[in-house]
Amino acid sequence: MQAITYPIGDSLYLNITNRCTNKCSFCIRNKAKLFNCQHQLWLEKEPTAQEVIEAIGDPNKYDQIVFCGYGEPLIRLEAVKKIAKQLKTRFKIRNSKLEIRLDTNGQANLFWGRNIVPELKGLIDFISISLNTDNPNLYAKICQPHFGQSGYPAIIAFIKECQKYIPKVEVSIVGLSQIDKEACQKIAEQLGIGFRVRPYYEDKYVR
Ligand code: SF4
Known part of the structure; x- marks a missing residue:
């Protein structure tokens, strides 16, 4: 059965789409339909916002609820807003550590043709943006x-917009040898935001 949500540690991940504006060479979608040999993340049908809310259950059980999954969550902007709003308003939040995080490739403004970041204000507490490289060519x-060379500069602009509206902002890269970790970290430092290296999990995936 397809997994709309899947727990990792104290976090619950939300899987709302397979669609994405990138075709990253390291993307797990190209390698496997089961994540960690366990969760069937390839969606045959995108869940509605209500189905996601029902799958979450009591949010107080988690420290983070994360929009992530096998695709780019902001392609489903309205669903993200609806789910986050319900989490913020419908439930009595007793866990003071709970935050709503969104992992994104940072191209939503190109995809939607407008600046969507202000729409996330008050809904997303923490945004993690995949920077992936220190330059547009790589x-x-x-x-x-999908947007060619305009993708990378749009991501940098998107990060700066996020700094205006979202309390916690970080960029991430995948730990691959062809990616210059120090140069990417320097970009994060210059922007004054967090930096994280995501593991390259290939061995853990199965077809
Ligand atoms: S941005 Fe993420 S989901 Fe999209 S292709 Fe790259 S790794 Fe896969």
Whole structure:
């Protein structure tokens, strides 16, 4: 059965779409339909916001609820807003550590043709943006964005917008040898935001 939600540690991940504006060479979608040999993340049908809310259950059980999954969550902007709003308003939040995080490739403003970041204000507490490289050429090569060379500068602009509206902002890269970790970390430091290296999990995936 397809997994709309899947727990990792103290976090609950939400899987709302397979769609994405990138075709990253390292994307797990190209490798497997089961995540950690356990969760069937390839969606045959995208869940409605209500189905996601029902699958979450009591949010107080988690420290983070994370929009992530096998695709780009902001392609489903209205669903993200609806789910986050319900989490913020419908439930009595007793866990003071609980935050709503969104993992994104940072191209939502290109996809929607407008600045959508203000719409996330008050709904998303923490945004993690995949920077992936320190330059547009390598980004275009390994992430193959639908938007071509305009993808990378749009991500930098998106990060700066997020700093205005979202309390916690970080960028991440995948720990691959062709990615210059120090140069990416320097970009994060210059922007004054967090930096994280995501593991490259290939061995854990099965077809
Ligand atoms: S941005 Fe994420 S979901 Fe999209 S192709 Fe790259 S790794 Fe996969």
